[in-house]
Amino acid sequence: MRALKIAAAGMTAQQMRVEVISNNLANMNTTGYNARRAEFADLHYQQVARPGTINASDGTVLPTGVQLGLGVRASAVSVMLSQGSLAATGGDLDVAIEGDGYLEVTLPTGASAYTRDGGLKRSGDGLIVTSDGYPVVPDVTIPRDTQSVSINAEGEVWGYFNDQVQPQLLGQFTLAGFTNPKGLEAIGSNLFLETPASGPSAIATPGAVDPVREETDLIEAQRGYELNSKVITAADQMLSAMVQLR
Numbered sequence: 001m002r003a004l005k006i007a008a009a010g011m012t013a014q015q016m017r018v019e020v021i022s023n024n025l026a027n028m029n030t031t032g033y034n035a036r037r038a039e040f041a042d043l044h045y046q047q048v049a050r051p052g053t054i055n056a057s058d059g060t061v062l063p064t065g066v067q068l069g070l071g072v073r074a075s076a077v078s079v080m081l082s083q084g085s086l087a088a089t090g091g092d093l094d095v096a097i098e099g100d101g102y103l104e105v106t107l108p109t110g111a112s113a114y115t116r117d118g119g120l121k122r123s124g125d126g127l128i129v130t131s132d133g134y135p136v137v138p139d140v141t142i143p144r145d146t147q148s149v150s151i152n153a154e155g156e157v158w159g160y161f162n163d164q165v166q167p168q169l170l171g172q173f174t175l176a177g178f179t180n181p182k183g184l185e186a187i188g189s190n191l192f193l194e195t196p197a198s199g200p201s202a203i204a205t206p207g208a209v210d211p212v213r214e215e216t217d218l219i220e221a222q223r224g225y226e227l228n229s230k231v232i233t234a235a236d237q238m239l240s241a242m243v244q245l246r
Contacts (some may be wrong), residue, residue: 002068003235009071013040016074017221032097032117032190034079036213041075069222077183091127092149093120097202101175101206102192105134114201117190125230128157128171132189140171149182176201183201 017038027033049063081100095118097103102114115130123129126142142149146159155173180185183197194201 001235001239004232006229007231008070011225013072013074014221014225020077020220021214031119034081037080039076039078040072043070043073045069081181087133094118095151101177104137104176105130106137113193115190115193158225175206176203
């Protein structure tokens with residue numbers, strides 16, 4: 001029976017949605033993480049009677065026709081780019097990006113990657129790097145005799161020294177923007193790569209997961225899974241009744 005395959009496709013789709021939501025919940029405390037959302041599309045339709053065809057019996061035109069759907073498929077898992085909640089950490093190098101934009105970093109291969117994780121650190125050479133040790137672009141080095149560091153809303157990094165009254169400008173962060181940020185390729189560790197779908201990065205000077213929502217989506221996906229399983233049960237009972245009639 002066609003209903004069994006359709007319901008199985010629905011269960012597979014809801015299972016993938018549960019997996020996406022589970023990953024969102026697992027990363028609810030990951031700095032700079034953007035939640036994902038599973039998107040679906042209906043499958044092809046069996047054209048029993050096409051709309052607009054002429055009824056052979058009386059010559060009238062069928063206004064709607066008969067089109068039988070064949071189920072659902074996953075079309076995409078897209079990144080939700082809404083602004084997360086900001087939290088004060090007290091770290092002199094911790095920054096948060098308010099609005100659009102990504103910090104550019106350099107991978108060990110020399111390629112560029114992009115992140116919204118602002119938990120920055122200082123390497124042994126004084127270079128500002130990510131938690132995984134990737135240098136932030138452009139390079140900003142903090143001298144050894146720097147007493148404290150501050151970063152303003154424009155991304156300027158200022159160093160304070162004992163022998164100077166005024167702070168010294170050490171460098172300035174830039175932000176990379178994309179025409180289609182959802183087209184970036186996630187590679188883990190809060191890093192993304194540029195793709196043809198995202199478009200090239202545009203560099204400019206600059207001027208988290210909602211657990212309640214994810215729990216609600218999880219319950220909704222679970223209910224959808226249960227409904228599809230009930231369809232399979234009903235289809236099985238119908239098939240059993242047909243066999244008994246024979």
